[in-house]
Amino acid sequence: MMPARPTGDPGRAAARTAVVWDAVFETVEVLATAHPVRSLRVIDLGGGTGGLAVRIAELGHQVLVVEPSPDALASLRRRAVESGVEDHVVGVQGDASELRTHVGDELADMVLCHGVLEVVDDPSQALAATAAVVRGGGFLSVVVSGRLSTVIGRALAxxxxRARAMLDISLQDWDLRVDGPRRFSREEIIELVTPHGFAIDRVDAVRVFTDLVPSALVDAEPGARQGLLDLERAVAGRPEFSALAGQHHLVARRTPPHP
Ligand SMILES: C[S@@+](CC[C@H](N)C(=O)[O-])C[C@H]1O[C@@H](n2cnc3c(N)ncnc32)[C@H](O)[C@@H]1O
Structure with a gap:
């Protein structure tokens, strides 16, 4: 079984993804404890090249990746084969609007929607599509880019x-062609998810420091990467840091009616 936390000196990528993986792993563990005699069914909407899907498959669960990009699906396949989990990961070409068709009648224990609401035509429709494929008591995991950290980044540059514009565009008025990929505040993503039949379990601040600290500093100092990782983990659950978060990671539990 893959360890929950990386050991040794973590790479910079680990500092970016560790907080998300911690929460996904803990949620998978909650579900696996509730269903000890079967593997979990996990859907990764817009799963890209399958970094997360393969890690979940390595825990022994079944993962369906619904992803529009054929190139990403080819990389996913290679990654799954290299990791020896090709029997546990299936990739299909499709997008949020076709999710129900690809999933069929067997609802999922968990749906991941990471880095997708920024670019879909209608985030609320995409969330409705995910809600329709999560069984009652199952979980939704959403990662979105932070709005306020983008404002701060633009101002510092x-x-x-552009910082001022980013501050005021409402999600309803957001035009992807003009304004670029969407950004969300912590409150906005909570307000967007909740009406679709989910109770919020946690919202973690992700990449609070990793994108701010220069690589040269982290690479030069022994143990600095581990220190960065520890710091990211220490602030993840503190809402006051969400303004600086490069991403918000929301985990929510599906309420009935689905069995
Ligand atoms: C930023 S990447 C995130 C990939 C992966 N989920 C991750 O967290 O590393 C966004 C992904 O969403 C996919 N995507 C774009 N439009 C989509 C849609 N309408 N429905 C589902 N996925 C979509 C893209 O092809 C891409 O793989």
């Missing part, structure tokens, strides 16, 4: 006009 001297682009105050």
């Amino acid at each position: 001297g682009d105050t006009a």
